Amino acid sequence: xxxxxxxxxxxxxxxxxxxxxxxxxxxxxxxxxxxxxxxxxxxxxxxxxxxxxxxxxxxxxxxxxxxxxxxxxxxxxxxxxxxxxxxxxxxxxxxxxxxxxxxxxxxxxxxxxxxxxxxxxx
Amino acid sequence: xxxxxxxxxxxxxxxxxxxxxxxxxxxxxxxxxxxxxxxxxxxxxxxxxxxxxxxxxxxxxxxxxxxxxxxxxxxxxxxxxxxxxxxxxxxxxxxxxxxxxxxxxxxxxxxxxxxxxxxxxxxxxxxxxxxxxxxxxxxxxxxxxxxxxxxxxxxxxxxxxxxxxxxxxxxxxxxxxxxxxxxxxxxxxxxxxxxxxxxxxxxxxxxxxxxxxxxxxxxxxxxxxxxxxxxxxxxxxxxxxxxxxxxxxxxxxxxxxxxxxxxxxxxxxxxxxxxxxxxxxxxxxxxxxxxxxxxxxxxxxxxxxxxxxxxxxxxxxxxxxxxxxxxxxxxxxxxxxxxxxxxxxxxxxxxxxxxxxxx
Numbered sequence: 282x283x284x285x286x287x288x289x290x291x292x293x294x295x296x297x298x299x300x301x302x303x304x305x306x307x308x309x310x311x312x313x314x315x316x317x318x319x320x321x322x323x324x325x326x327x328x329x330x331x332x333x334x335x336x337x338x339x340x341x342x343x344x345x346x347x348x349x350x351x352x353x354x355x356x357x358x359x360x361x362x363x364x365x366x367x368x369x370x371x372x373x374x375x376x377x378x379x380x381x382x383x384x385x386x387x388x389x390x391x392x393x394x395x396x397x398x399x400x401x402x403x
Numbered sequence: 404x405x406x407x408x409x410x411x412x413x414x415x416x417x418x419x420x421x422x423x424x425x426x427x428x429x430x431x432x433x434x435x436x437x438x439x440x441x442x443x444x445x446x447x448x449x450x451x452x453x454x455x456x457x458x459x460x461x462x463x464x465x466x467x468x469x470x471x472x473x474x475x476x477x478x479x480x481x482x483x484x485x486x487x488x489x490x491x492x493x494x495x496x497x498x499x500x501x502x503x504x505x506x507x508x509x510x511x512x513x514x515x516x517x518x519x520x521x522x523x524x525x526x527x528x529x530x531x532x533x534x535x536x537x538x539x540x541x542x543x544x545x546x547x548x549x550x551x552x553x554x555x556x557x558x559x560x561x562x563x564x565x566x567x568x569x570x571x572x573x574x575x576x577x578x579x580x581x582x583x584x585x586x587x588x589x590x591x592x593x594x595x596x597x598x599x600x601x602x603x604x605x606x607x608x609x610x611x612x613x614x615x616x617x618x619x620x621x622x623x624x625x626x627x628x629x630x631x632x633x634x635x636x637x638x639x640x641x642x643x644x645x646x647x648x649x650x651x652x653x654x655x656x657x658x659x660x661x662x663x664x665x666x667x668x669x670x671x672x673x674x675x676x677x678x679x680x681x682x683x684x685x686x687x688x689x690x691x692x693x694x695x696x697x698x699x700x701x702x703x704x705x706x707x708x709x710x711x712x713x714x715x716x717x718x719x720x721x722x723x724x725x726x727x728x729x730x731x732x733x734x735x736x737x738x739x740x741x742x743x744x745x746x747x748x749x750x751x752x753x754x755x756x757x758x759x760x761x762x
Contacts, residue, residue: 287427288626291760292416292635299411300643316660341661343649353647355663359409387733388414389753390643395714395737397441398501400681402469402604 296388299361300343302396303368305350308378316345319352323364326371331363340364343390351384353393361386412756418635420626423697423746430740431690433750433762437738438511439496439719440684443692444646444677448618449706451674453610454699460692464606467581467683468592469498471600474575475508476568478516479549481556483595488514488549491584493592494685498577502542502718503730508576509720512583514550518574519543519720527572530564535727536757544720544727583687606682616675617651617665621708623747633666635751639739641666642710645677689713696742704744712739723752726759 305319314322320342327336338360344353356364368381385393421428445461447453453461477483478495487493488510495510507519518532525532525543532545553560568574582592593601619633619641628634633641644651644663651665692711700706715722717734728736738752738761752761 287421287425288419290418290627290635292418293413295411296414296636298640317656320660339662341663343644343661343663344647353649355661358411361411362409385733387735388411388756389733389735389737390640390647391712391739392643392714392733392735392737392753394643394646395442395444395712397714397716397718397734400441400499402498402602 296358298355298388299358300387300390300393301354301356301361301365301368301383302385302393303352303354304382304384305352305374306380306382307350307374312374312377313347314350314374315347316342316352319345319350322371322374323354323368326367327364330367330370335363336367338363353390355390358388414756415754415760416635416639417752417761418626418749420623420747420749423693423742423748428748429762430693430748430750433723433738433752434690434693434713435686436723436762437686437713437715438494438721439509439716440686440689440713441716442679442681442714443684443689444642444679444712444714445696445709446642446645446675446677447700447706447709448616448672448675450676450700451612453676453678454703454705456699457695460695461678461680462608464680464682464684464688465581466603466605467579468596469602469604470578470580470596472575473578473596473599474568474573475516475518476565476573477596477599478510479554479556479561479565479568484549484554484556487582487592487595491582492685492687493580493582494683495578495580496683496716496719498579500576500718501730502720502728502734506542506574506576507718507720508574508578510580511721511725514548515725516547516549517720517725518545518547520545524572524574528567529571530567535729546725579683581683581685583685604682606680606684608678608680610676610678613645613675613677614673616645616672617669618672618675619666620668620670621741621743623743623745623749626749631668633668635749637666639751639753642712642739645675646712684713693740693742697746701742701744701746706744708741708743710739710741712737722754722758723762726754726762728758729755731755731757
């Protein structure tokens with residue numbers, strides 16, 4: 282049996298992806314939308330702010346909760362600022378006011394699943 | 404065209420691999436120094452239920468206290484220092500305070516009291532502190548060593564800090580507290596703080612079973628994912644996807660919603676158990692859990708590997724030891740421990756882009 286060794290690696294680089302946890306707040310709280318509609322809304326916002334060329338980068342809608350309208354997005358790091366700014370400036374969904382709340386942004390998807398700010402003790 | 408908008412801060416991910424019984428293994432030290440743990444997620448691929456011993460260990464993690472409106476000066480009183488700071492290890496962290504907006508306080512098990520305060524509070528307190536290096540977080544960190552000779556009750560340092568916390572600006576907060584007492588000696592925190600409003604809470608446990616889960620293939624010797632394993636960042640992304648409930652089934656929208664897939668190389672497992680525990684979790688309990696995992700899962704060879712992710716509090720002023728930590732946009736402060744059947748392990752530690760490097 283080969284003897285075990287100790288190995289340490291420090292990975293220091295610019296991350297490939299960034300992950301955003303966002304929540305959509307609508308004027309009419311009872312409005313429902315699907316994941317496809319949400320993605321289309323975000324894509325429309327990107328194009329209206331940056332144009333077809335500026336918005337030509339992919340992003341993924343990894344999860345979407347219809348009850349809370351909370352989603353986790355994955356975007357290439359080079360597109361983070363453009364995506365985040367277009368979410369900030371998105372103001373309307375089907376002629377009703379809306380706002381995106383960016384809850385958390387991290388280069389690690391794992392970090393978005395352990396949010397201590399959600400800890401509530403009675 | 405948008406090159407000035409495309410830069411993001413660099414990340415630091417420290418990965419180590421060794422064997423649980425190796426003399427140079429630093430697993431114990433890493434777990435011990437990560438004081439404030441909010442949540443642990445355990446993933447065991449290849450199992451559809453956890454062994455009874457492991458299930459009992461997860462449900463039996465010690466409870467913690469929430470003390471409402473506790474004046475910080477109480478932590479400097481003689482009985483608290485004698486019985487909670489000098490005896491055993493006491494962990495304290497302010498509850499529902501946001502480190503990028505509010506003052507945050509932490510009591511470390513080595514007796515250090517860390518006050519992360521804004522500029523105005525810092526100037527009124529009049530105590531020596533350091534500027535925090537995290538941008539967009541205009542705060543100062545004051546560190547008081549309660550075990551130092553000058554901090555013994557009646558000492559010069561003690562009087563100075565006590566005066567700052569009682570006369571200059573009386574600071575108080577809701578505090579999460581827990582204590583590890585070797586040998587079960589000494590009074591409990593409840594009796595020390597009985598004249599404050601306090602409540603005891605048990606960590607919350609949840610679990611679910613997943614079927615037909617694609618899992619990345621891991622080879623113990625290939626930590627950097629150059630040949631037979633996927634690289635650490637892809638593996639951590641996959642773990643996050645499992646935790647977040649990302650679906651690995653074929654996307655009905657034809658790839659419009661997401662193009663994410665399990666990294667290669669991969670295998671399909673019939674079942675996997677994912678268990679989560681959240682609250683204020685002590686490093687001592689987590690290290691005991693590693694022993695239970697060894698005995699109940701690895702040695703009986705129930706799974707080829709398992710992954711234990713421990714998330715620190717995002718609003719903790721420290722990450723490992725007394726290393727500075729801030730929130731910025733994500734508050735990353737976690738480590739993932741992968742244990743293999745042959746008792747080799749990997750540990751991947753991550754903090755925020757402007758935080759101190761993990762050990």
